[in-house]
Amino acid sequence: MQQLWNKEGFSRHVLGFDMQHLNTEVERQLNDAPPREYFAHAAQRLANLIDTIREQSLNSVTLLSHSQGTMIALAATLLCKKRPPDAVMLMNSPYALTDKITDALTVGGDRPTDGARLRTLQAVVDKLRPNKQFFNQKRLDCLRVGATKCGQMHFWKPDIVHPCGTPERDNHGRLYNYFNPHDRVMGSTPLQSIGWQGIPGGVLFGMQDVVKQRMLARGTSCGDEPALTPFGTLPRIPDPEPGVLPTDFWNKNKPIAKFGKLWSEPPQDQMVSVNAEKVPHPLTAEEMSTPRKKKVIKVINGKMTTEEVNVYFDEALHTADAWGARKEDGTLNEPDYAYFSSIQQREAWIDRDDVYSPGGKKRELETQEEMQERITNWYPMPPNHSTMPEHVEFMKCVVAYDLPIGYAESYRRDDWYRLMVLADWTSFQDDYFADGKLDVPAKPPGLDPETVSEQQRRADEARIHNGA
Template sequence: MPTLSFEPGPPVIARGQYPSLASKSTVDLYADIPLPGVVIFVHGVNSTGEWFDAAERGLCAGLNERTLRRPEDLRCPVEKTELIPCSYTPELTPNGFRSKDLSGSTFLPTTGHYSPVIRFRWGFRASQKELAAFGGNVFLDEYQSWGGGPFANGCTALPDLWDAGLNDRVFLWYQANALNPTDRPVYACPHRGYFAHAAWRLAALIDHLRQRNEARGHGPDVPVTIVCHSQGNMLSIASAFIGQERFGGKGVADTYVLCNPPYSLKPSNFMENLTQSDQGGRVTGEARREAFRAFLSIVEARGARCQADAAVNKRTANSKPTDESPIGFCRASERANDRINQGRVFLYCNPHDQVISASTVQGIGWRGLDQREIDGLGGPSNFHQRVWADGLAVGQRGLTSYPMWPAGGCKTFWSPPSPQARYSIERDLDDPRASVWGKLGSLLLAPLLIPATTLARMVGLSAINAEPERNRRLPITAPPISDEGVLPKALRMHAGQVLAGPFDEGSESAEDNLATHSAIDDPDDVYNRARGTLGLKAQGDADSEAQLRYEHHARVRMDARASREDTLRDEAEEVRADGHLSERFRQWSDARRAEYLVSGRNQNATDHSTILTNPMHAQAVLAYDIALGYARFTESDWMEFRQMADWRWVGAAETWEPAKEYAAYFKKGQFYKQPLYEHPDYQPNVPATLGIDSRRESAMRPPRPTQPYDSYP
C-alpha cells in the first residue's frame, strides 16, 4: 500500500477580520459548516465528462436545499456554508484543439468554489505499438489519447476490463462496420487494460482520502459517494472489488449511484458471445449475477461505517425548520426520511436509452431489474432502483413500478424505430482497412448477403436495439423524495440557447452542435462554408462547436492513418493547432469533415446522457441519494485529490507515492515502464483473485493471436 506523506497543516474551522482592541480580549467567530462528504463523478467511454458541469451545479443546489445551507436557512452569517460548484478552466480552443495553457496547477482556479465534487477523468493512451496496430481504428487527439477510450470498446461484464478489446470480425472477413447503420465507427479495438487501470486509480484515490481524513484526526469514515455514468459504472464496480481486496475495504465508496450502466444480467446473448470469443466466450449469466451480488455485499458492509450521529450533528445540523419539520436538518430528520444512504446502491435506468439497449449489450441501465431478477440476487435490501422515463415523476411518493412497454398496444417499442443493420457493399469496398482478398470475397458473396440482410430486416432480426419482454415491469424501490416528484426533461440546444423538452428526445444531428455564430473568423474554414452551403441547421454555441471539431479532428486522424495513400498517412499527426498540412491533405480533410456532418444528420437520439446533463435532475433527485456526513479537508487536500482523480494531472499530486508512475500512462502509454497489456495487474487471471466470478461460455471461434499488436492490422 502506498505511504502517505503530506504537510499536516490544520483545516480552517472559522474565519474573519477584526481590529485588535486592548479593551476586548475575545471575539466571536462563526464556525464554517464543513462539506457534507465527498462525491466522485466518473464518466464513460468516448467522453471527457460532458455532464460534469451540469450535474455538479445541480448537485450543489440540491444539497444546499437538503442540508439547509442557503442564506435564508441560517441564523448567523457564516462565510463557508453554501455549496458553490467548481468552475474549471476551458480545455479546448475555439477550433477544437487542446489548450496548451492547462497544467496540473491551472486546470482549476484555487478560489471561488466550495464543492464536495471530485471529477474522475480516465481514458486510453496509445503506446507506440498500439498506435501502429490500432491508430487507424480509434479516435485519438493530438496527444494520442482519448477520454474514456474508443466507443466501440465498451463491455458488459467485469472480467472483460482485463482482457482483449473488440474483435470487429462478425464472420469470415466481414467487419462490423460494414453492417453498421449509425454514424459511430465500429472497428477492432486495443486491449481493455486501461479500464482496469482506471479502476485501480479510483480505488487508490478513495483509500488515499480516507488515510488523509484519518491523519487529520477525523477517522477513516468520511462519506464517499460515486456517481458514475455508462462505462464508468463498469470501472466503478470493479474498483469496489479492488478497494476491498487490495486496500482492506478502505478503497470502497459508501454509496454508488449507477447511471445507465451497460452491465448486463441477461442469461445469454448470442451476438455478444460472438464478439467476445477472443476471451473464450461471453461471461456467463450466472457469473454476472454472482459478481453483482458480491458487489452489493461489499457496499452493504460500508453501512456500518457511518460517522457518529453526534459528530455529524455537531458540525452540520441546522435546527431552523424551513422545511416545515419540527427539527430541521439533522441525522434524526435524515433517518426519518430514509436518507441514511451509506451502504446503498442506486440504479438509475432509462428505458429510452439507445446505446446500452443495443442487442449486443442490453444493460441494466436500460432494462432495469424486474422483481424476479432482484429476487435472484437474494432480494438485497441495499439495492434501490429509480426509473427515469418520459412522463414518469421520479421520486414521487406512492409510485411502486413502471411497465416498460408503452400503453395502448404499440407494435414496436422504439420511437423513432430502431436503426436496422444492413450490409453496405459500398462501405465495405471503400474501407481501406479491409484486405484485398476480403473485398474480393465481398464482391463474390454480395448477391447472397444483401438479400439475406434484407430478409432479416423483414422478419425483425436486424434491429440494432433490442426490445424488452412485453410484460416486463420494473419495481421502483428507491425511497420517495416528495409527494409530487420531478418530471424529467432532456436539454437541447436551439438557436444557441439551452431548452428543456421531452425526456425521450427523438432524433438529433451532428450539425446541431455548430454555433449559430462562428467564433472562427475564416471564410475558408470548412465549418463556416458548410453553414452556408449544406443547409446545416446550426443550433449550438462556441463550446459545443469546439467539442464537435475536437471529435472531427480525431476522426480525420483515424481515417488518415488507415488510408492507403502515403501522403495522408504521413500527415495524420500534423492535425494539431501548429501542424503543417499539405494542400492535398487539407482538401481531403475538408471533404471528410463535410461528409461527417452530412452522415450525422437525423440520427436517432441516444438518450444516453439525459439524466445527468440536466442540472434540475441532480438538484431534485441525485442530491437526495448522496451519503452525507462531514469532510474536514484543507483546500490543499482538495486540490491534491482533484489532481489525483484526473489522469492528465495526477503527476502534480506529489505527496502520493505512485503519482509519477500513473502520470507516465498519460504521457507514454506505459505503467512502470510497461504497456498495460503486459503489466501483471491487467491480465485476464486477475479478476478471479479479486473475487469476481469470471466463468465464460464456450468460444465460438479461435481466439485472436496472443500478441495482437504484432499481428494487427
C-alpha cells in the same frame, strides 16, 4: 466487468467479417480498439484514492459514475483494501446480466457466463452492505450537520420523521442504479444493459436492501413512492417520427442485417421494480412531458439554416443538428466532428453513368469529397445517453437526496493537494500517462472468473463421464 482485464480489445473484423456492415450509424464508425486492461488500471487508481481517504478520515465517499465509468466504479469497489465507498451510484451503466450473440462474436468463449455476471454483481453488493452499519450511536452523536425543517432546527439524524415532509434516511451501504428506457446506447440489441432496463425483479429480490433503482422516462414521475412500474409500455410518444406509432417503444428503430432491430424492443408487459424511496420533491409526469425549446441547424439545399423545435426528454431524430453543422461564427456545432471526420473511411458505393458498362452504369466507391459531404449532411440519431446527468432537476431533486450524509472534515491544503494529484492521471504520477506502462492489478476477490468456454468444457466432461 471481467472484460476489464482482457488483454485483447475490440476487433472490427471477426473471422473475416467486417462488423461495420452491421452498423447503421454514420457517426459511430467501428474501429479496432486497444486492450481493455486500461480499465483495470484506472479502477486500481480509483481504489487507491478511496483507500487513501480512508487512511485520513471517516469522511463519506460516494462514487457517482456514468456509462463506462460505472464499470470502473464497480471494479474499484471490489479492489478497495479498506472500507469501500459509502455508496455507489450508476447512471446508464453498460453492465449486462445476460449473454448475447454479439458477445460471442466479439469476445468468443472468454466471455463471462450469466452466472458469473450475477455473482460478480452480488459480490459488489455484499462488499457495500457492511457500510449500512457505519452509524453507531457514538458516530451519530459526533455528527453535526444540517438542520431539520418545520422550525425544529435539530441536527440531521437518519431516523427523524418530519411532521410536514418526507422522512430522513441513511443512504450508507447502497448501490443505486439509475436507468433510462430511451438510452439508445444501453438499449442497443448488443447491450440491453441494466442502464437501459434496470435489474430484473427476480435478481433484485435478494439484494434490495442494498440495491435501489430509479427510472427516468418520458411522461413518468421519478422519485415518487416505490412501485412496480411498466417498462415495455411507456407513455405515448408526443412527437413520433414518420412511420412511428405513438404507442411504439422507440421513436424510430432500424433493421441490422439478419440480426433483427438495432435497438431492442421489450415485451409490452415487461415491468420493472423501482424500489428507491420517495424524495421530498419528485419529478412529476407533467414535468417529464413538458418540452423545451431548442435551435437546431439543418442543411437545406446545401445551405445551413436554423430553426426552433420542441425537444422532449427522449430527443427525436427531427430535433438533431446536421453532424457537420457550423454556427453563425463559423465554428463547428459539434467540436468532435473535426476529429471523427479526419479518420472516417469511405464506405458508400455509388452508381455512376457509364456508356461503356453493361446497363450503362458502373458501381464505384465514393470519393473522399463525396464522403465528407455525406457525413457533413448526416443527422445523427440522438443517443439519449447523457440525458440523466444533464437533467438539472433530476440531479437536484432526486440524486442529491440519495447521497449518504456523513462526515465532511476539512483538510489542510497539503492533504487536498495529495488527493488531487492521486485523482489526476495527467499529474505525471501515473506510469501509464508518463511512460505508457500499465499497472494492471490482479483480479479482486468477488470477480467471478467463469467463462462460457469453461462452462462448456465442464458440460462436455460431464456428458462423457455419464456415457452420453
